[in-house]
Amino acid sequence: MKKWIIGTALFIASTCAFAQGADTPISSPAPREAAADSTTWIGTLYNKEYNVYFRIDFYHQNITIPGQSIFGEMPGYFGDYNDGRKWLITNVTIDKHGIAHLAITNDYGSEDLEATMEKDSDGKYIFTQGSGSDMKIARKGKWQKLPKKMEFIKK
Template sequence: MMKTILTGLALWLCTLGAMAQQQAAKPFQGRIGNAEYRIYIQMNFYDNNIEVPGQELLGAMSGFLGDSIDSRKWLFTSAKIRKNVATLQIINDYGSEDLVATLTKNSDNTFTLKQIDGSRIKIARNRKWQKLPKELVFVRSK
């Protein structure tokens, strides 16, 4: 019985190690969040296979920025990775606003979204549009 438990524990630890290596090898895949504004990014810049909830008609994309309070999304129509920086083409879910931004993986395993050119990202709060800062820090969701 003890041998079975130890074997199971060893296999579980190996699986955790493999998952950690995969995240390190593909930092621009998964979910990251910003608690202050209650927003998150769902992304896969390698396979570009993210379907946006409620926007499935548009097909698979690089990812999106979502809001935990509101259902509106900012869609990542393309992502180009160069080392630890991804350059993103982003549109709102109506297609009326667009912008270019970068998402940088920082040395402390956080991510910085920086709006470079075009419209500003806005979220709905208390029935008003709130512009987000040009730079936001995100952390990997657990």
């Protein structure tokens, strides 16, 4: 009887604690006023040299990773057309200059980094890796580090 009472009390306490945090967002949406329009930070961005892409929606933050829906909706992800591994954008903020500041982790959660992305006057997106791990992709059975700065175009 004592075990049942303690078990029930723990269950109720954990349920209450979970319910209080259920309406708290995991990450705050990026401010819309920072972007010039509502299409700058949405879509698929492609890099031909490495055959990689970003799929992003920094406004609604409702991108689901194909085959990895367990992670839920997020601002976007980085993918490779030659390999199924993904780098997840877990948080994004857009500053008053229109620069997106990204928190990124690999799909195993073993590596993470901070990065920025900005759109230049030619319409190209410049992705710059900051502090943390180096982003890598698989090529011919080996890991290849990506450059710290890469250009992407919108598809």
